[in-house]
Amino acid sequence: MLPAPRADLVSNTLEYETTPLVKATGFREYDARWVFEKEINLLGIQALGLGLGTLIREMGKDPRIVVGHDFRGYSASIKQALTVGLMSAGIEVNDIGLALSPIAYFAQFDLDIPCVAMVTASHNENGWTGVKMGVEKPLTFGPDEMGRLKEIVLNGEGKSHDGGAYKYVEGMRERYIDDIASGVSIKRKLKVIAACGNGTAGAFAPEALSRLGVEVIPMDANLDHTFPRYNPNPEDMEMLHAMQAAVKEHGADVSLGFDGDGDRCGVVDDEGEEIFADKIGVLIARDLSALHKNAQFVVDVKSTGLFMTDPVLVENSARTEYWKTGHSYIKRKSHEMNALAGFEKSGHFFFNNPVGRGYDDGLVAAIALLQMLDRNPDKKLSDLRKSLPKTWQSPTMSPHCADETKYGVVEKVVATLSERKEIIGQKVRDVVTVNGIRITAEDGTWGLIRASSNKPELVVVIESPTSEENMKAMFTELDAVLKTQPEVGEYNQKI
Structure with missing residues (x-):
């Protein structure tokens, strides 16, 4: 023993x-x-x-x-x-x-x-x-x-x-690739960047995507556990910027970026614009809800408010529930509700039958995106992006906060912000505390602060449907609250 x-x-x-x-x-x-x-x-x-x-x-x-x-x-x-x-x-x-x-x-x-x-x-x-x-x-x-x-x-x-x-x-590699590629044939001529960050996905993603009939350009697909260019994380701007450069260099239709263990997918469109995963989720939800009426979706509290207000989803009678951030939470909630799909802003996508088996898979998400493009042969991905109502979003920003103290810090922040009647010069419309705090102003501008589930960090996300100025103003106000907590350190990235 x-x-x-x-x-x-x-x-x-x-x-x-x-x-x-x-x-x-x-x-x-x-x-x-x-x-x-x-x-x-x-x-x-x-x-x-x-x-x-x-x-x-x-x-x-x-x-x-x-x-x-x-x-x-x-x-x-x-x-x-x-x-x-x-x-x-x-x-x-x-x-x-x-x-x-x-x-x-x-x-x-x-x-x-x-x-x-x-x-x-x-x-x-x-x-x-x-x-x-x-x-x-x-x-x-x-x-x-x-x-x-x-x-x-x-x-x-x-x-x-x-x-x-x-x-x-x-033989599990071959069985898996056969499974996800089986019965999928992309008729549209597409040039696809497969960005792997020298992580594990490099051994799987290029071949799996090639079997769909698209032209694949591998990017950093050779396995190298030193990660010489950047950490394989499609939420980090460094990887997204590399994906942007590759799209422009090769004239690609889309760049798909996979994280270190391949359960997440990040997207850059044909114009070199990164589309955060929650917005990709809205586009895929539009596509799937047209095929499956009254579709139910689950999204995390970091995700865009468009899931509730997008006119196409409303017209298709799609229903969406916001839930706790974390692949286990969204996966379980999607399973319990028998939702067609679940989406996380971090790039986890969960598809239940008939699309998937309910777990998060970056390649299954990539295939769903390519099938969406195949069903819209006269539109580029950038056209689909532009069809979404305009919002101004921050990247996911993570100030350092020790694991031993981060949950206590968030409790204090929740207590402080829950008392607010006004924010960015507007009345507070609603406050959601299912996972940290998501506070929304009257015009729909919202900000989220929560504790990271897997690193000694906090998580800050902002979105405004009205202006970049209001998005930045919300960040300024939330950051001012965080600065009152001495345990909170430097951000990994900021707007």
Whole structure:
């Protein structure tokens, strides 16, 4: 049995090599993420596997699991340590090797295995690692499951059990690509940039898109876990700017950008304009709601207000519910409501039948976008963008705030802003506190402050349907509130 984990170990010591290091803050709302070697060591990962296996048995689930890993210099060793822990808990491990997160989710269906553990730091910078977990396809863990897992691991409650086994599953890459490309044929002549940021998607996205019949220009598709150009995150302006340059250089119809584990998709149109994922969601919702009347959608609180007011969605009798930000939350809510699709501003897209299986998949989202263009042969993507009512949006901005303090800071901010009767010189129209606070002025200008679910940061997003000046004014007012909190640090990017 492993010793109980500790959070205060120093590397290059005897204790570090004989005791699990697990920092408590790595257990987040719906997945687990740590800075490898500083916040968790390999024995800590092994303890996590033992704890996850214990939880699987505690929940009465079939003790079989799919495991995969993303392309980072240390991810294979992380997966191996996790596998040892899972096997010691009596779990049959089915290893699909190098994979995207959606391939791990696909494998649950393809292999008829209930549980999944995908080793990935997603879009986090190098040095981070983590695990996305679930025991009921297509869902992943939420706060309840993560809270219980945290208790089991940190309290040393992991239990050894007979029956552990290991199987390496061959051919999952080909089966996945065949699955998403099957029955999809794009008739329209399209030139598509596949931007991969040297992350895992480079091994999958160019080939998958090519099978649809479009011309694909791979961009940073060679795997390189040092991420030499930029971090593979299609929400970061650095990656979006590179995608813009590629569109203009090649005269492409669209650039599709994928994050480090391929469950998100970012978009730049034929004119080199980035279209934030929530606006892409509105366009796809328009397209799908024309095919499926009275369609239900779920979007996160970071997303544009157009889901409620867009005239095409209104005409198509589409209904939209705003919910908590986070892939696990939107996925679960979409599943519970049997929504046709769920959208997150970060670029997670969730499609239920008949489009998808309910989990987030950047390539399935890309295919839905290309099919939309195929159904509109006389319109460029820029034409579709321009058909949307004009709004002024900020990028997602993230000031640093330690994991230990960020939720307390948000509570104070919510208390302060909830008392406001006016903002940007207007009456406050409504306040939503389902996830941080989203405060809306009379003209529809809104601002959001929430705690990041996966990094030591806050999240700030602004949108105005009336003017850039009001968008900036809202940011100025929210930023002034944040400046009263000494725990809040520098932004990663600002308007």
